[in-house]
Amino acid sequence: MTTLLVCRWEPNSIEALLDRGLELIVLFDEWEAANRTFDSELLGRISRTITVASFDAMDHLSIVASGLLEEGTAIDEVVVVDERGLLGAAYLASALGVPGPSVLQSVRVRDKRAMKLAAASAGVRIAAFATLPADMSEAVKTAEDRVGFPCVVKPVAGMGTTATARIDSASDLSAWLGANSESAPFMVEEFISGREYHVDAVWQAGRIVEIAVCRYMKPRIEIDNPNILNGATLIRRDLDPGLYEQAERMHDALAGPFEFSTGITHAEFFEVAPGELVFSEIALRCGGAGAMNIHRPRGADMRELWAAVMAGAPVESLPVLEDSPDQHLAWLLLAPTSAGTVVRIPTDDEIASYPYILDVERLAKVGDTVRLHSLTAGMTTVISGADEDELHVRALELAESLTFEVEIGQAP
């Protein structure tokens, strides 16, 4: 039986791997052990769990690796299901001498400066960027001289839009850096105005076996309310084959420097003019929010395809994703609009009164404490509509009607 060492907890990914008959040893970090709610049924299907202090602590990971070597536990591959486990997963694969993300690959994906340089080396267009020095005045000068305003400031090793902002002036940058110093070091990049997409691709032996392109309802940087148009519309290949060809060409170019082999990627890019794409970033994991769920009405959650290739299934036996010619799909995150303790969530009956909701995954439950950011947990839905305009109208309708009640001030 194939045994995978899985870094961090993501229940859908883990369930998909288990459903393919794979044996799993799952590593959590201490934060997860203390804060996550683990599905006991899923835990029961896992061979073993190991808790490490942190996925960044080499000394702790080396002890895990030595322990596994000492026991003679056979690990066939190390896989990562969450961005924060990536450096650690690559380290473990290397220490154990088994397949998994490579150290170079993990650093190129985690460090946005390395990522952009690697993409540029493959001839892929990127936004101009600069790393900011620790000194505030030097940082502002660097941003002005090298990128200009407006620009986007973000941590060099961040995730999603956490600690990320559009900055319009030198004084705004000073103020923002002062308020976010705990996420340093930072980089700035050219502000790209245009439509933003995410592309999810399943790879087998360095070739794409499934790809989907979705257009965000609003560029991620513009989301100031996690409940409003916080989702993306699936672009049907039959309606925009040119976009798919461009996305595939970009991925083929990235495959070399990022060493894509068998697994899944989640990339983002901007369309600055028709047919003109600018690479934003790429991750070596399943897309978050509803990026995978959106394919459930098409035949399978994309994590099921990923799990199938990880289990070595041949291409012809992979689940098939199909589009209905008279239907467009979008994923949509519905979320509390203020930080605090959740006291009420939409009921099943309320959700059922909207027949265009095709899939629901509840993320927040009563009693949870929530913070406010673009990935604030509420619930992920997949909705259908006749066209993109109708999907937007329906997204706003749901934002207004399927609401979460929160007692403000209960969460940090």
Next chain:
Amino acid sequence: MGGTFSTDPVVPRHDEVERDQSDTTSGGRPHVVLCRWDRLILEAALATETAEITVIIDEWEHANRQIDPQLVGRLRALKVIRDFDDMSAMSELGVQLQNAVPPVTRVISLAEQSQLGAAYLARVIGTAGPSIETSVLVRNKIAMKRRVTAAGLRCAAQVSLESGSRQDVEDAGRRLGWPLVIKPAEGMGTVDTWAVAHIDDLPDSIEETAKTHALIAEEFVSGDEYHVDAVWTAGEPADFGVSLYVVPRIEIDTPGRNNGSLHLREEDFPEVYEELVSFGREVNSALGITDGITHSEFFRTGDGEWIFSEIATRPAGGAICNVFGAFGDDLRVRWMKSELGRREDIARSRPDRPIIGWVNLAPATTGVIAQTPDPAVLARHPFVRQVIPGHQVGDVVGTLHPSIWSWMAVIEADDETQFIERMRILEIEAAFEIIPESEFTS
């Protein structure tokens, strides 16, 4: 899809000094990264004048070590990172160094604390250096011995102790036999190492230590303990020295007594050399070690069997490397010359006395040092080749274990008996005055 390309002269997290990237005065020389601060090694590396040198130190070193600004001025860069085991910090640094000018050609770890970080950094930069797999194997005694045993080489049998509890140790004793050696799975020297003759002699401190460190129990091997210090190039020993510890390390109960070793001349012990070169090659091969410095330990039983104990890919502690200075360059200097393209300049001569060795001269109690040995008194003996000062007045000696290195001397002798006599003289003459810390603070 072609378009703009941004190069980014990445700004480091914390640079003490970095020469301007536009300074291309390297003259095509290689660029070597040294992890941790070691003045002697750094001076040796700079003296080769063959490479640009970047040094990485951690925040502890930055706060506690005397970093000589004159030496720093001769470096390509001095970079400070939070901790060598912090993968985020090391990956950030690696990204900077991927674009270093001139390109980094090798990463070398100078100390135990930087072994894992140096291997990771080399991989991130994509340059020569220790492999991650090897760095893990040499740091963890359990994994190391499993790998060496799997290669068919004789090691002391061992088991890991889950909790360090009495039951745990008793089970290990039943399996391995008494006495047992108990030590951390990841440790250096004989820090936190116990020889336990019987379960009734189990010290309480073992269970306490097990709360924070993974412990192993090991078969007690009776016999002589040797150490081998070598510099390897492409799997072959460029320098190779065998020494005999005065007593096995586990039998040292105070750091200033019987704490030393005698270097054996190859001409006097050709068979020992031949056997250990062969054994050393096989150990290295099992662990993936091909280049660099190693310090390994072996036991020889009464019936002449060699048993592998452990290996480290760093210079030895004590004055082991200094002993080589009695017949050419210090081993650390040989290592740097070997790594940095000056192999032909390595000074080597025949040891002019049968025995040259070293001895550790350390306080016998904990406390604050009020008086140190007089170096002139120690050096007046013609048999003393070198006196290496250690603890100074005001230093606090908090714990006593065999790897507390204090004052040391390199001495010569005609035979082992004479060496022991001379060692004893120095141990007596190396007078420390210690004030108990409680008395000092009150």
